[in-house]
Amino acid sequence: MRERRQRRERAARFPWYLLTGFLLGLAAGGIFSVWIWPVPYDFASPAELNSAAKDAYRLAIARAYRANGDGGRAYPRLSLLKDSNPASALASQAQTSLGLGNEADSESLALLAAGLDPAGRANSESPNTSNTTLEPTLAPESTKTPFGIVQEFPVAETTEAGTPVPTIEPLNIPSAEIPHATPTMFPTLSAPFILKDRAVDCGQNLRPGLLQIWVENAAGLAIPGVHIQITWKDGEESFFTGLKPEINAGYADYEMTKGTVYSLRVGENGETITNLETADCTSEGHPERLGGMILRFTER
Amino acid sequence: MRKRRVFFFLLAALIGIATSIGYGWWLRPQLYSQGNLSNLRSDYRTDYVLMTAEIFKQEKNLEDANQRLQQLGSDSPERYAREALLYAGQLGYSQSDLQSLADLVRAYSPAEAATITPEAVQP
Numbered sequence: 001m002r003e004r005r006q007r008r009e010r011a012a013r014f015p016w017y018l019l020t021g022f023l024l025g026l027a028a029g030g031i032f033s034v035w036i037w038p039v040p041y042d043f044a045s046p047a048e049l050n051s052a053a054k055d056a057y058r059l060a061i062a063r064a065y066r067a068n069g070d071g072g073r074a075y076p077r078l079s080l081l082k083d084s085n086p087a088s089a090l091a092s093q094a095q096t097s098l099g100l101g102n103e104a105d106s107e108s109l110a111l112l113a114a115g116l117d118p119a120g121r122a123n124s125e126s127p128n129t130s131n132t133t134l135e136p137t138l139a140p141e142s143t144k145t146p147f148g149i150v151q152e153f154p155v156a157e158t159t160e161a162g163t164p165v166p167t168i169e170p171l172n173i174p175s176a177e178i179p180h181a182t183p184t185m186f187p188t189l190s191a192p193f194i195l196k197d198r199a200v201d202c203g204q205n206l207r208p209g210l211l212q213i214w215v216e217n218a219a220g221l222a223i224p225g226v227h228i229q230i231t232w233k234d235g236e237e238s239f240f241t242g243l244k245p246e247i248n249a250g251y252a253d254y255e256m257t258k259g260t261v262y263s264l265r266v267g268e269n270g271e272t273i274t275n276l277e278t279a280d281c282t283s284e285g286h287p288e289r290l291g292g293m294i295l296r297f298t299e300r
Numbered sequence: 301m302r303k304r305r306v307f308f309f310l311l312a313a314l315i316g317i318a319t320s321i322g323y324g325w326w327l328r329p330q331l332y333s334q335g336n337l338s339n340l341r342s343d344y345r346t347d348y349v350l351m352t353a354e355i356f357k358q359e360k361n362l363e364d365a366n367q368r369l370q371q372l373g374s375d376s377p378e379r380y381a382r383e384a385l386l387y388a389g390q391l392g393y394s395q396s397d398l399q400s401l402a403d404l405v406r407a408y409s410p411a412e413a414a415t416i417t418p419e420a421v422q423p
Binding site: 019039050056077 | 305309313316317318326328339340344355359368371
């Protein structure tokens with residue numbers, strides 16, 4: 001009778017030894033896998049980066065594009081980020097950079113954005129099919145896309161011996177999809193821009209007081225990445241053409257405030273245009289609208 | 301009875317070890333990697349260093365290259381440049397790309413200029 005009661009008590013008791021064993025195992029495994037033998041997490045693709053790292057990667061692409069002018073290399077690199085709308089991402093980052101005072105970065109991003117069509121694909125193979133694409137005037141340069149990015153190859157990890165490395169699928173981007181390089185025309189300091197046309201705009205779909213700036217070269221082709229400085233009594237602001245590639249590579253705009261008079265200069269050595277302000281559309285039959293202006297600049 | 305308890309104790313410990321190793325090697329890297337540039341796979345990392353080298357080739361701004369490479373982790377920028385040069389050689393990068401990377405490495409250690417050439421790293 002006593003023996004039966006002891007057996008019943010033992011059976012009803014919680015199996016602490018199991019919990020103890022599990023917890024000891026957890027601790028040992030944790031120490032081993034986190035401190036003694038951690039796995040290095042270095043198998044992320046650019047698309048898996050966080051937004052700040054993506055911005056840094058995107059900026060590096062833009063600056064490299066600015067440096068070597070090789071769109072055949074820049075656009076496949078850009079596609080690795082898998083942005084839903086690459087042109088928009090570039091334009092947005094360009095605006096942010098400009099706000100932070102990084103004009104060189106902003107200009108580089110705008111240049112890269114200007115080469116993308118609205119669908120977000122690289123527009124480097126058929127420069128004559130879009131009115132936003134520049135006609136090449138430089139000697140074409142061959143695409144020099146690194147093998148490591150466009151071809152399938154075995155991944156040779158350089159981790160220390162004995163370090164556990166997760167299985168990684170090799171890159172497999174068919175090289176046939178890589179567009180050829182398109183020579184890109186960059187604005188130069190030696191080509192000041194002059195005002196070709198100035199007009200009031202009272203269009204129906206106009207944003208109130210919109211100042212539209214169109215910049216083109218001597219041959220009439222749009223130029224992205226041209227620095228524009230606008231000043232008024234209490235301040236000044238800078239921006240670039242090409243931040244809205246869906247409109248035109250040589251287009252930029254600025255929303256003027258009613259009652260403020262602006263001066264504007266296109267390029268580093270361009271002429272300064274003064275007395276810019278919102279237009280009165282009463283004479284156009286639209287007294288309710290706050291009109292804007294259209295300025296067209298061309299290379300001297 | 302005692303043997304049975306020891307067996308189940310060891311089994312529970314093994315389950316605990318397996319659980320925490322799964323966490324440490326699989327789940328934790330994904331949860332806490334945060335997708336920084338330091339997490340880039342080595343081939344993408346090499347291309348990132350190549351971009352830096354292309355920019356450096358044009359602008360000759362070592363400080364800018366430093367800032368770009370420091371985003372790859374806590375090691376020195378020079379080390380990242382050297383690793384990229386070696387890895388680019390293994391991957392069969394073109395001569396001009398290797399030259400760009402070599403120029404960047406050379407900028408970090410001008411005294412070793414004679415020993416770093418694209419030919420030296422090509423397989």
